[in-house]
Structure formats: C-alpha cells, structure tokens
Amino acid sequence: MNSTSIWIMIIGVSIVSILPRILPVALLSRYEFPAPLKKWLSFVAPAVLSSLTALSVLAPGGNIDISINNSYIWAFIPTLLISVKTRSLFYGLLAGIITMAVLYNFIF
Amino acid sequence: MQKQEMRQGINDSIPIILGYLPLGFAFGVLANEAGMSIIQATMMSALCFTGAGQYIALGIMQAGGAVFTIILANVLVNLRYLLFSTSLVPYFKGQVPTAAGSLLSYGLTDETYAVSMNRYQSHPPTVSYIAGLYLSSHTGWITSTLLGATLGAYITNPDRLGLNFTLPAMFICLLVFMTRRKSDVFVALSSAFLCLLIGYLAPSTMGNLFNIIIATIIAASLGMLINEQH
Numbered sequence: 001m002n003s004t005s006i007w008i009m010i011i012g013v014s015i016v017s018i019l020p021r022i023l024p025v026a027l028l029s030r031y032e033f034p035a036p037l038k039k040w041l042s043f044v045a046p047a048v049l050s051s052l053t054a055l056s057v058l059a060p061g062g063n064i065d066i067s068i069n070n071s072y073i074w075a076f077i078p079t080l081l082i083s084v085k086t087r088s089l090f091y092g093l094l095a096g097i098i099t100m101a102v103l104y105n106f107i108f
Numbered sequence: 109m110q111k112q113e114m115r116q117g118i119n120d121s122i123p124i125i126l127g128y129l130p131l132g133f134a135f136g137v138l139a140n141e142a143g144m145s146i147i148q149a150t151m152m153s154a155l156c157f158t159g160a161g162q163y164i165a166l167g168i169m170q171a172g173g174a175v176f177t178i179i180l181a182n183v184l185v186n187l188r189y190l191l192f193s194t195s196l197v198p199y200f201k202g203q204v205p206t207a208a209g210s211l212l213s214y215g216l217t218d219e220t221y222a223v224s225m226n227r228y229q230s231h232p233p234t235v236s237y238i239a240g241l242y243l244s245s246h247t248g249w250i251t252s253t254l255l256g257a258t259l260g261a262y263i264t265n266p267d268r269l270g271l272n273f274t275l276p277a278m279f280i281c282l283l284v285f286m287t288r289r290k291s292d293v294f295v296a297l298s299s300a301f302l303c304l305l306i307g308y309l310a311p312s313t314m315g316n317l318f319n320i321i322i323a324t325i326i327a328a329s330l331g332m333l334i335n336e337q338h
Contacts, residue, residue, distance in 0.1 A: 049296070
C-alpha cells in the first residue's frame with residue numbers, strides 16, 4: 001500500500017470510528033427517552049463489560065481458548081476475588097498484573 | 109472548568125493508560141512492519157483512537173487488502189459505539205452541554221466507557237471530568253504508539269511485566285463494581301455466555317466484534333423480561 005493510500009485509509013477509518021461515538025450524543029440529547037428504553041439502556045453497560053471481560057480472558061489472542069494453558073484464566077481468579085473483597089480498582093489491578101507477571105516469568 | 113473534576117478524570121485514566129501502553133506500543137511496532145511511517149502510525153492513533161479497528165487495518169494491509177475493505181471492517185467494528193454513546197445520553201442530560209458532550213465523545217472507547225459509567229453510578233458527569241479522562245487516555249494511546257513506532261526495535265518483551273493483563277483486570281473490576289442489581293448479574297452472565305457462543309458459532313464476529321453487539325442487545329432485553337416479573 002503506498003503512502004497516499006495509507007493516508008486515505010487513515011482518514012476513512014477516522015470518519016467511521018468517530019461518527020458512531022458522536023452522533024447519538026449529538027442527535028439524541030434533545031429527546032427524553034421513554035422509561036422502558038432508559039431501563040434497557042441501563043443494562044447496556046453491564047452487558048458490554050461482561051462481554052469484554054469474557055473475550056479478554058477467554059479469548060486473549062482473538063481465538064477462544066478455554067484450557068488450563070490459558071494464563072489469563074488463572075490471573076482472572078485472584079483479580080475477581082480481590083476486587084470483590086476490596087471493592088478497589090487499584091488492588092484488583094495490582095493482583096491481576098502481579099499474578100500475570102509471575103505466571104509469565106515462572107510458569108508459562 | 110472545575111479543577112477537581114478534571115483531576116479526578118486524569119486520575120481515573122491512569123489504569124487505562126497503563127493498559128494502553130503495551131497495546132499502543134505493539135501497534136506502533138506492527139504498523140512500522142506493515143509499511144506505515146512513524147508519522148502515519150502516530151496520526152492514525154490520534155485520528156482514529158480505535159484499538160481493535162487499527163489492528164484490523166494492519167491485518168488487512170499485510171494480507172494485501174484494499175483501503176475500502178479496511179474502512180468497511182471498521183464500520184462494523186465501531187458500530188458498538190452507537191450503543192455506548194446512546195446509553196450515555198440519559199446521564200448527560202442536564203449535566204453536559206450537547207456540543208461539548210458530542211465533541212468529547214471522540215474519546216469514547218471500551219475503556220473510557222467502562223470507567224466513566226462506573227463513575228456516573230455515584231457522581232453526575234461533568235465536562236471537566238470527561239475532558240480529563242478522555243483526553244488523558246487519548247494522549248496515552250498516541251504517546252505509546254509513537255514510542256512503539258520509534259523504539260520498537262530496542263525493547264524486548266513487555267509481557268514480562270504482566271501489563272498485558274491490565275485491561276482484562278480493569279474490565280473484571282469494573283464489572284464487579286457495576287453489577288449491583290440481581291438483574292445486572294443475570295444480564296452480565298447471559299451476555300458473556302452469548303458473546304462467546306456467537307463467537308464460536310460465527311468466528312468472523314470475533315474479529316469485527318459483532319458478537320459484543322448482538323450479545324448486548326439480547327442480554328439487555330432479557331434483563332427487561334426478568335425485571336418485569338418482579
């Protein structure tokens with residue numbers, strides 16, 4: 001791909017990645033959503049987060065890998081326990097990162 | 109501008125930046141290998157700010173694909189932001205002016221969405237908070253890309269530090285904090301299961317992240333049914 005094509009590609013990707021983020025806020029803000037829609041939207045965040053968690057832990061390389069060789073599953077366990085126990089993002093992250101570093105350097 | 113709010117936003121962006129570091133860095137290295145200059149790689153992170161989309165672009169470039177294919181793939185990958193952005197509208201109402209909210213939404217990603225939604229459960233959104241969180245996260249993404257594109261050859265494996273688990277760990281923690289109602293737990297479990305099932309049955313959705321959209325729509329609708337019965 002030559003340099004001009006790369007720039008066209010970058011600008012094209014920029015437009016299609018920015019529009020879906022901006023348009024709903026820009027166009028829908030003046031409307032009052034009906035209560036059922038608000039309720040439905042309140043489930044979007046937990047659903048999205050859960051999907052992202054499932055993918056990032058059970059398919060870290062882009063392919064589903066549910067096996068004992070997947071170090072992300074092992075690191076998931078202390079992260080979950082610590083975050084439930086402490087309700088702290090800091091300690092949760094710390095638990096996950098340290099576990100992963102230990103697994104990477106000494107086990108996997 | 110409220111200083112305190114902006115500082116809080118910047119503070120909340122620290123785990124995001126930590127997670128972006130290895131990802132943006134790797135993007136910079138790979139972009140170089142795929143034939144992009146340092147300026148192009150860095151500008152792509154500045155103008156697009158879409159991790160999955162940028163990686164897909166590199167994949168298609170290296171497979172000899174067309175510009176049009178890359179853009180089309182990015183339309184699919186970024187559609188999920190329609191859902192994210194729409195779900196923010198009720199929170200912004202009366203708190204964030206539409207113009208400022210729209211402009212700043214440029215910085216909406218999986219990670220900034222997760223962190224800000226968690227914040228809005230207890231604090232109303234402000235322009236200063238969003239600006240602090242989004243702009244600082246975006247700066248981290250751009251900087252790590254620049255570092256990867258320039259220093260890529262000199263740095264050995266950053267996975268040794270366990271930083272590759274930063275974003276998964278952040279998603280896990282925020283998921284724990286955000287599932288308060290029983291129906292949230294039900295929705296979250298359904299969504300995770302559906303997302304993997306759809307990805308398994310239709311592997312192409314693993315690449316374009318359509319499995320997230322479909323799983324979210326079905327799981328949120330199931331949540332309505334459950335809630336209705338109580």
